[in-house]
Amino acid sequence: MANWKCGNCGYELEAETPPERCPSCKEACEFLDNTCYTPDCQFDGKDQRIK
Structure with missing residues (x-):
């Protein structure tokens, strides 16, 4: 399963x-x-370098 981060608010989820x-x-x-x-x-x- 991948981790995704919203480019607008920074919300993270696994899907x-x-x-x-x-x-x-x-x-x-x-x-x-x-x-x-x-x-x-x-x-x-999660790769914390991705902001």
């Missing part, structure tokens, strides 16, 4: 695909995939 509207700000936002793909963040599961 196979991002929703059309953010559950937090209720806007049709761009969701950024902030899933960890490198060993330095493998334990958290």
Whole structure:
């Protein structure tokens, strides 16, 4: 499962695909995939460098 972050309000969720509207700000936002793909963040599961 991937981690997604709302480009508008920063809300994060785990889902196979991002929703059309953010559950937090209720806007049709761009969701950024902030899933960890490198060993330095493998334990958290999220790449904190993505803001």
